[in-house]
Amino acid sequence: MSERTSQGRLPQRTYSWRIAPRHALAASALCWAGFAFVAWAVATGRSGPIDDAGLLFWRRGAELVPAGPTWLLEAVRDLTSLGGVLLRNLVLVGVLAALLFLRLRREAVLLAGTVAGGWIVNSLVKAAVGRPRPLIVPHLTEAGGQSFPSGHSFNSAVVYIAIALAFAAMSPRRSVRWTLIVTAVILSLAIAFTRVWLGVHFPSDVAAGWLGGAGWAFLASALLHRPAKAVAEKAETTLDALTPAGDTSPNRPSA
Template sequence: MDPKSQATAGLPAETVTLPARGWRIDPTHALLAGALCWIGFAVVVVAVLSGNSADFDAAGLRLWRTGMDFHPRGAPWLAEAVRDYTALGGVLLRNLVAMGALVALLFLRLRREATLLALTIATGWAVNSAIKAFVGRPRPAIVSHLTDAGGLSFPSGHSFNSAVVYISIALAFAALSPRHSVRATVVLAAMALTFLIALSRVWLGVHYPSDAIAGWLGGAGWAFIASALLYRPAKAAADSAVAEGLDPTSELSG
């Protein structure tokens, strides 16, 4: 095999080493992206509280339905598929994914990224819960609900929390790649995945479009803002003696 072919050939798994960590999204860029998302969130909040979103919300809910009884469009399997997809933003699955990501980051010796991820998710959940209680919007009753849903409606918890979890995970694992194109693809894929989760809540009739849009904007914005504002506290916690003792890889590196 000539040298050029050897350079491009796949390496045996045993010889592959992970790159040294070090990349993080530029704090200024993260704060700018987060601020833009939260400005959009604030616009939606004003529209909801003033009643100006009513026509848009009603039209959005009916867009996915047909007939006098507003039954869902498409074949029966489509509703089941949307329910399966929306579960990615539910409490059980998103927390299982988050815990799996935390464990993986720890075993990859990315303790700083794991700590930042945990702080972002915990604070994001608190922010979403506080906003829900403040707005106090009930669930829509314009069309039938195609899945069980309880609690208040604004913002959508599936939309907000899934954006926080999956975008934060993408930002954490992007630290493993030295290539900008790979990091951008990972983060953009997480944003697209979570935006579709937001749309699924409207399709299922359990959230107004404004709930889903605000939830996604707020969650994505929090993921970016937290990556900048919580970085130093996360780094300090990750470097502490307590974190060292809890690190499952500390014995391996000792």
């Protein structure tokens, strides 16, 4: 990337350090293989004992209340809200605005396409499977719709890993890129875990949801990069055509 100019313009991005497509495809393949295995276990009834044990593991007493202090329950609810529709999309909108402000149109288009595609994939799988939510423990938060795969787990993995991949493209240092990606993985896994803790999903729901969401995020990184680049370049060409010749305004967007 070039240095900031004396006129105060944002640095012009000439290339990015995105994750190698072959690495993204390999990560995606591993995740989708895991998703297929979990889906097979659910379809054949083999996930039942693990699902029941996972839901009951930290429940105590006749009322099956979760172990731990009251503040822990509130903390879990706060964490799970990061994967909910409102906060998740607020984070997404803020990140898209930041990418556009930094003139990283390609990354913004790729992020938006990844998230939109992931939402469609998750919705189609939920409708196809039609698994009801668990009823063996009390629900500690409101939840509706089908259970498999977990929408919180799937969509939070898509959004936060895709955001990490977008910002990783801004750093030439591999350690920085992988720190961003690993942090997003840990955060999305924590969100997935809360769905079981709150009793609104089976462990197999969140395992499949997270694996599918992560798999989609990495797959989109590899396959949607060129289409996103084409859309961004078309927008830049249109902007150039509308900009008067010789315009050197500090607000003139760079590539």
